[in-house]
Amino acid sequence: MGSQARRPRWAVVGLVAYVAAVAVVVFAPVSYGDVISAFTRWLHDSAGLASFGAGWVEFVANVLLFVPLGLLLTVLMRHHVWGAALALALSIAVELVQVLLPERSPSLRDVLANGLGAAAGAAIAWLFVLRRHGRAHPGDGH
Numbered sequence: 001m002g003s004q005a006r007r008p009r010w011a012v013v014g015l016v017a018y019v020a021a022v023a024v025v026v027f028a029p030v031s032y033g034d035v036i037s038a039f040t041r042w043l044h045d046s047a048g049l050a051s052f053g054a055g056w057v058e059f060v061a062n063v064l065l066f067v068p069l070g071l072l073l074t075v076l077m078r079h080h081v082w083g084a085a086l087a088l089a090l091s092i093a094v095e096l097v098q099v100l101l102p103e104r105s106p107s108l109r110d111v112l113a114n115g116l117g118a119a120a121g122a123a124i125a126w127l128f129v130l131r132r133h134g135r136a137h138p139g140d141g142h
Contacts, residue, residue: 011075018068025065032104036061055109062113063120066091070121071129080126087118 025032040054066087074083091114098104 007076011072014068015072015076018072022065022069027101059109059113062110063117066114066117067121067124070118070123071125072121073118074122074125075129080122083125084115084119084122087121088115091115091118 036054036058040052040057043049043052043057069087069090070084072083073086074080077083077086088111091111094114095106095108095111098106
């Protein structure tokens with residue numbers, strides 16, 4: 001039982017690295033819109049995906065950005081609902097902070113994408129990490 005009370009070191013290290021990387025992405029003085037536009041142009045010109053617009057690129061990027069957070073928080077909290085819920089709360093906090101940044105604009109669409117990413121990460125953690133090691137929350141009813 002004592003080993004189950006300890007948090008996996010890899011998840012703690014991963015969360016610290018993730019938070020540092022996201023802080024750079026979120027608060028960097030680089031125009032996020034310019035990055036999205038450049039990637040969208042590449043998709044159109046090089047990959048032949050002209051129907052995949054900038055809005056979808058940004059949505060998918062936000063989903064992918066929050067998958068690791070949902071996964072890591074779920075592993076650390078050992079409960080898929082709480083990991084995803086905390087990741088969603090952090091997403092809302094990030095969007096609120098963006099109100100103060102002139103080069104950023106908060107969006108409910110971003111919160112939705114972030115929430116989907118966090119839920120996907122939580123599901124991955126629950127299905128492949130917690131259940132495999134018998135660490136899923138015993139009283140979650142699932």
